[in-house]
Amino acid sequence: MEGLMMNYPLTTNTILEYGNRVFHHKKIITYLPDGTRHEYTFGAMYHRCKKLANALTNKLDINKGDMVGTFAWNHGPHVELYYGVPGIGAICHTINIRLSSHQTEYIINHSEDKVIFVDATLVPLLEKIAPLLETVEHYVLINSPANFKTTLPNTLNYEDLLAEQSENFEWPLLDENDASGMCYTSGTTGLPKGALYSHRATYLHAATIISPNAANFCSQDTALLIVPQFHVMAWGFPYLCLMSGTNMVMPSSNLQPEALIKILEKEKINKANGVPSIWMGIYQAMKKNPPTEKLTLQEYLVGGSALPASLIEAFEKDFGIKGIHAWGMTETSPLGTACRLQSKHEQLSYSEKLKIRAKQGISFPGLELRVIKEDGSLAARDGKSMGELHIKGAWVISSYFKTNNQENFTDDGWFKTGDVCTIDQDGYMEITDRTKDLIKSGGEWISSVALESALMSHPKIREAAVIAVPNKKWAERPLAAIVVADNQDKPSVDNLIEFLSKDFAKYQVPTNYVFISEVPKTSVGKFDKKVLRKQFAEGKLK
Structure with a gap:
């Protein structure tokens, strides 16, 4: 009936x-x-x-x-x-x-x-x-x-x-x-x-993303x-x-930090979106030349790649502007998760809250997530068990246009994202890497994303990208490509190793570092690691 x-x-x-x-x-x-x-x-x-x-x-x-x-x-x-x-x-x-x-x-x-x-x-x-x-x-x-x-x-x-x-x-x-x-x-x-x-799919995506647990938009906002x-x-x-x-x-091609800051000021913007590299640039420009009046911007929604916890904290403490982490893909229309704290987190310390906010967050109603381990079994929702993220739902594609190739889809109808992640008992998902970016050293997995986030919290570092390079003894080892922050001296390798050793096991800490003028970016502002791999192929540090 x-x-x-x-x-x-x-x-x-x-x-x-x-x-x-x-x-x-x-x-x-x-x-x-x-x-x-x-x-x-x-x-x-x-x-x-x-x-x-x-x-x-x-x-x-x-x-x-x-x-x-x-x-x-x-x-x-x-x-x-x-x-x-x-x-x-x-x-x-x-x-x-x-x-x-x-x-x-x-x-x-x-x-x-x-x-x-x-x-x-x-x-x-x-x-x-x-x-x-x-x-x-x-x-x-x-x-x-x-x-x-x-x-x-x-x-x-x-x-x-x-x-x-x-x-x-x-x-x-x-x-x-x-x-x-x-x-x-x-x-x-x-x-x-x-x-x-x-x-x-477009209608349901829009209707869901305006909700309080997602972008939280209403008629009082200017975005x-x-x-x-x-x-x-x-x-x-x-x-x-x-x-x-x-x-x-709408800023058209006016995407330089200074131009965006002027627009934020003039139009009294209170919500915005953008990839992390955009917000890194805006933050650095604001630190260099602080706005004469406090911006009306309350929060910015970030996706495309991981938003470092250090940037979330710095933007909030220096300018009172909140960063909201999100995740999605072209194949998911694109937004699939957003990270906002719940009432149960109110009693946590700021640093504990920050650890949660640096995750990609919970899925939206109308979508389901699961994590599949290397052996094909379902990973526990314990925040520790890693595997490939699968997704299905009302605005996830069922196949690609003009192709019968279903290698990105499981037999039971899930889309295989290629992202490696964990999900905790409350449903908070955290991307640890892309499957192609994971580093396997001596049989142990190392997350390039976690290392990058930590390195970018170093006061002398503006950007950091970590890739795997071949190693005769360990098969692979991490290599960190570093962009030094403006007006800062280059940190020593010993300093970087000591800095990372506070939060990472010895086998996870890179011993190879190269200093570059800029991390290459893809067309949508993500770190383009294939360029770095090509440049530093076979571990030859040029």
Whole structure:
């Protein structure tokens, strides 16, 4: 017997309509690449989405199931594409602007993008590969100045395109399981793979992430969306902000610490997101030149890689700003966990609380986590037993786009993340490494993440990345690549060994150290350890 409930599809259109009905007065504020500030309301954005829908169907011949690419920074028109494209039943494919030309060409041809909306400042990146793109019929230029010149074929201007269209558009009735968005992995272990999101998954992800145990967003908030819209749909924030009535501030390409601090000050931001490297830069800039007035920023949500406990503590003690740890993947839409303390933790000391807050946190309702040990057995939830993290749930992919390869999925339907972690009795998950980054020395596992976090708490170190290098006696040993903090002398190897020996067993402490100017980063700001492995192959310390 089925329940007697209405069939009300959970789609991006229902988010858009709700945001317009209830929060039409809330704002989207954009700092364009040239620094110009632009502001308009959710209501104005709603009407532009209707015009966009007409343009897609009438001018660009986009139909249900067609793939529409975006190659753009964070700004109002990009938000419009997040709603206008899936609103007509097409698929919004956000293309990572920081991938190589070869990867970008592959992604566009693999997804079969019919139209690409591209920021004028990014046009040169597409001009290089345009002759190799097999399915693209039109390029629509966003934020392009008058008399803008390009070699891209069949170009249209975004604002001219919308100006020609009516605001009258009736959204089609969509199935909530229809595809709405497409994101590709960053391709760190091969060619990028496509994750095809549904309307239902997008809606449920947004509705869950606004909750108090997650991002904790409401209509009183103003959020700075630093996470790029070209990276996993900006963690879904353009959807959850509209759903919660949170003002959105979009920095486009203004991502230098000083520029972001100015935006934080001017717009009275109280919530923000971003990868750890962004917040490290902001903290260092604020230490160097403290703001004249206390920032209104209350907390920042961090994912992508581990947030060092030392940075959580320093930001809080120096500026009263709280760091909230989260975890997710392209394959999980992306957020899967967040770390907030519970009432049972109130009696703990600050250092004990900090240890918990440095974990990736508890899973959200609608998701399940488990840890599988090397022998295939289920790890105990004791906070000590390590294994590979598996996940399943309402916004986790069931397969990759255009592939029958299910090697990342178990026979009983779980996605194998490749992350190595522990989960404690309260459900707090802590990433100890990626499977490819674990170091096995003399038969014992060593966590590169734990070593990196400890090293970055050293007063003379700005960044640290740890990799495995071959060793005749122990098979592998850890090598630490160190970036010295500004205006600091290089610490001695003996000093670093002594510093780490307080918290690590002797076999875990690196004896090999190299000093570099910067840790190489991936397209999404994570440490790119494959570059370090290549540079220091076979233990040759150059």
